[in-house]
Amino acid sequence: MKTLQQIRRELHQIPEIGFQEFKTQAYLLEEIHALNQQRLTIVKWRTGIVVHVKGLNPKKTIGWRTDMDGLPISEQTSLSFQSTHEGYMHACGHDIHMTVALGLLRQINKAPINDSMVFLFQPAEEGPGGALPMREWLKEHHQDLLPDVILAFHVAPEYPVGTIATRPGLLFANTSELFMDLHGVEGHAAFPHRTKDMTIAAASLLMQLQTIVSRSINPLDSAVVTIGKMTSGTVQNIISGHARLEGTIRTMDAKTMQTVKNRIEALSRATEIAFECKVEIDYGSGYYQVFNTPDITSEFLSFAKLDESTVSILCDAAMTGEDFGFFLQEIPGLLFWAGIDSSYGLHNAKLNPDEKVIDYLVPFAESYIRSL
Ligand SMILES: CC(=O)N[C@@H](CCC[C@H](N)C(=O)O)C(=O)O
Numbered sequence: 009m010k011t012l013q014q015i016r017r018e019l020h021q022i023p024e025i026g027f028q029e030f031k032t033q034a035y036l037l038e039e040i041h042a043l044n045q046q047r048l049t050i051v052k053w054r055t056g057i058v059v060h061v062k063g064l065n066p067k068k069t070i071g072w073r074t075d076m077d078g079l080p081i082s083e084q085t086s087l088s089f090q091s092t093h094e095g096y097m098h099a100c101g102h103d104i105h106m107t108v109a110l111g112l113l114r115q116i117n118k119a120p121i122n123d124s125m126v127f128l129f130q131p132a133e134e135g136p137g138g139a140l141p142m143r144e145w146l147k148e149h150h151q152d153l154l155p156d157v158i159l160a161f162h163v164a165p166e167y168p169v170g171t172i173a174t175r176p177g178l179l180f181a182n183t184s185e186l187f188m189d190l191h192g193v194e195g196h197a198a199f200p201h202r203t204k205d206m207t208i209a210a211a212s213l214l215m216q217l218q219t220i221v222s223r224s225i226n227p228l229d230s231a232v233v234t235i236g237k238m239t240s241g242t243v244q245n246i247i248s249g250h251a252r253l254e255g256t257i258r259t260m261d262a263k264t265m266q267t268v269k270n271r272i273e274a275l276s277r278a279t280e281i282a283f284e285c286k287v288e289i290d291y292g293s294g295y296y297q298v299f300n301t302p303d304i305t306s307e308f309l310s311f312a313k314l315d316e317s318t319v320s321i322l323c324d325a326a327m328t329g330e331d332f333g334f335f336l337q338e339i340p341g342l343l344f345w346a347g348i349d350s351s352y353g354l355h356n357a358k359l360n361p362d363e364k365v366i367d368y369l370v371p372f373a374e375s376y377i378r379s380l
Pocket residue numbers: 100133134135162183184185255256257293295327328329330354
């Protein structure tokens with residue numbers, strides 16, 4: 009049987025983006041099929057997997073969800089087990105999340121608990137979002153696999169291994185992707201008056217977008233408008249006829265999200281008039297906030313406090329997005345941060361989780377689940 013460290017390293021080498029997790033799914037299935045099958049039901053959903061472990065005397069079903077996808081980032085670590093998929097990396101810790109889920113599945117399968125458990129290996133967390141369609145598919149086709157309570161964790165680079173952090177209520181933001189295409193008129197660099205330059209229009213719009221949070225949102229509310237990618241033009245001596253801005257919006261409530269979108273649309277209309285162009289807006293996919301069930305989360309924090317190997321922290325909410333929010337929208341449960349002690353953050357090409365988190369977290373999660 010492979011060690012969990014070996015599994016993490018092998019998963020790390022094959023990062024795949026949302027709904028392309030074919031090798032990852034095959035790898036996980038091989039590990040799951042190698043277990044004693046007596047209590048297991050295994051169902052595939054797109055590139056995801058659902059594994060049900062029948063309890064000894066089940067009164068409820070406890071869910072454990074892991075995400076599966078990597079990011080389109082070129083890895084810059086010097087690890088011996090670097091990504092073998094050029095231009096892709098597990099830079100958000102989903103390799104660790106999957107390994108912990110497998111480790112927990114092994115333990116619960118080896119020594120079953122009274123209740124049943126369901127492990128959700130969910131694709132496409134980074135985008136376009138697998139949780140909502142997976143939840144809806146379970147409701148429609150596999151009511152029997154729906155958990156009564158659901159748990160998940162996310163790696164936290166800023167904390168040492170052994171740290172658990174979460175909070176009752178709102179933990180992560182509402183999100184919306186943002187894609188803006190600006191269409192003008194391309195032309196010779198020497199004849200700007202015959203063109204509609206979209207590099208200038210996009211630069212102007214980008215700067216105006218930055219006024220939304222500072223001037224249109226109540227300072228007591230919170231919002232983020234991030235443009236992570238900006239592209240325009242073809243070569244140095246042609247005025248660009250097309251530019252694209254790609255970003256994401258984060259807010260702590262749905263009303264503020266609408267205010268931000270209203271301002272984006274108003275500034276786009278103003279850009280159209282000012283630069284004689286067309287601005288198309290696509291909001292891509294949006295995630296529901298992560299709202300931890302208050303009493304379950306308080307009890308979880310009390311449990312963590314009693315564990316000698318754990319430092320538990322009541323943390324602040326963050327502007328991170330997580331489509332796990334869609335599960336918590338309908339099923340009680342919680343998401344928590346687990347420290348991995350990396351000097352590089354999430355979505356960084358040098359992220360390097362301390363693998364000791366796996367050996368710490370599997371028994372911690374197992375004993376918490378046995379206490380439920
Ligand atoms: C945990 C984490 O980093 N999640 C991502 C989710 C991204 C959702 C979507 N693609 C977007 O950009 O809005 C995050 O960036 O917070």
